[in-house]
Amino acid sequence: MEDIPDYLPSASNSVTLRLDIRNRPGMLAEVTSVIGARGGNIGAIDIVRANEDVMVRDITINARSIDHAREIVLEVRSIDGVDVQNVSDRTFLMHLGGKIEVRSKTPLTNRDQLSMAYTPGVARVCEAIADSPEDAHRLTMKSNTVAVVSDGTAVLGLGDIGPEASIPVMEGKAQLLREFAGVNGFPICVDETDVDAFVDTVARIAPVFGAINLEDIAAPRCFEIEQRLKERLDIPVFHDDQHGTAVVAVAALINSLKIVDKPLEDIKVVIVGIGAAGTAVTHMLDEMGVDNIVGVDRQGAVHLDRDDLDPAKRAYAEVTNPNGEDGELSEVMEGADVFIGLSGPDVIGIDDLKKMNRDPIVFAMANPRPEIMPEVAYPHVAVMATGRSDYPNQINNVLCFPGLFKGVLDCRATDVTDGMKIAAAHAIANTISSDSLTSDYVIPSVFDQHVVDRVAEAVKEAAWEEGIAGRDPVHSR
């Protein structure tokens, strides 16, 4: 067994302790030493109140896991003169009551306002839309609102946890649309896994939305759902886990290859997890000119001689694995230049990295826990990236979908095409100038304020060139 070091403390596992501490010199130092000795990272320390005998303090601690946080709390409890009043999990606190809300844009404080916003005035607006349905874009929230729709079957890397359990992620996507792009996102978690019924449900609620973001729907069902909704609706339908992920992974790869000085056409890419994201990343790389892609599922390398492939995987095998490589993941890692993980936790180890070609590029993108932790991989790779917010090089579809939806809504595009996705990938990659490019900075930060607008502009230009924009890029600014 390889020696896997402990992982770094992170805000996702942070707790705030409210402590009654005996008001004597040296007591705070004792508390902080105990926390430090146990491996906790202290963030804020606040005084809540104090008297001669007791100082009440809130101490925020980042831990490696919630079990690790519990161990720290136990240790703090054992200090003489310290009483733990309360322990709050900050991530759960942030979710109390949900992360988003619907707000009114106009005041409603008198009868005049009410008779315009609501009945009777609103009736004239309804009639205008009945006469000219296009006016829904101008007179309702449709023009700036995206439905974030899931069935809860592939939530992050957690699998099929159902529609209710998917709500925090869908609220999170809606929050990102709002915060990063000024777009309204509305979480819709549908209790239906039959493809016909799901497609029908989404199509029937579509009128209020300017675009549909499909999220965390498992493969292969997601492929048919997206295709059928695209055909049925005249607004953009975009499966984020497929295409958002592909756009950002390709952007990161374009920049990583500059660092290791390898041409796209010459590399061997191993992709593990041939689901929604893995399939879409493969197709985009293929489109960009990568010839040697080997997909790996739970049974090993995907190739045409296998007789256990479903139609989606058979189609996959037809366009990948040109050398007919067979065997387990560890076998096909031999000579790979790039590893892309879109599967689950801890799928590869150091031995696999050692089999790769010079200057390996590793994108371990499973969430929340990647295929290999960065701390483990760093000594053996040239570029390391994950989907997580707490490490450098975050390859996450959040770099794509807010700008993409801003772009398609602004120009009233009717679809999202391959050309628009490739334009978005280049826009993200080009956000980092060649002077700033380093192995820890192959992809811009999700907080880089240029990214959303650059993606939106690139998407609008491409939509206009392809003739699927209702408004030209200049007038839709």
Ligand SMILES: NC(=O)C1=CN([C@@H]2O[C@H](COP(=O)(O)OP(=O)(O)OC[C@H]3O[C@@H](n4cnc5c(N)ncnc54)[C@H](O)[C@@H]3O)[C@@H](O)[C@H]2O)C=CC1
């Ligand atoms: N960083 C990012 O932006 C994104 C990351 N992801 C992550 O990628 C993973 C897959 O997501 P989706 O494609 O949406 O789910 P999916 O359910 O459509 O596909 C996952 C596939 O991975 C396969 N898989 C799981 N463990 C495996 C293993 N040990 N070996 C080989 N194959 C394995 C499953 O059988 C399935 O085919 C999740 O962990 C998700 O969090 C997905 C989208 C975006």
Ligand SMILES: CC(=O)C(=O)O
């Ligand atoms: C980031 C994302 O969409 C996922 O992990 O499913």
Ligand SMILES: [Mg+2]
């Ligand atoms: Mg997702």
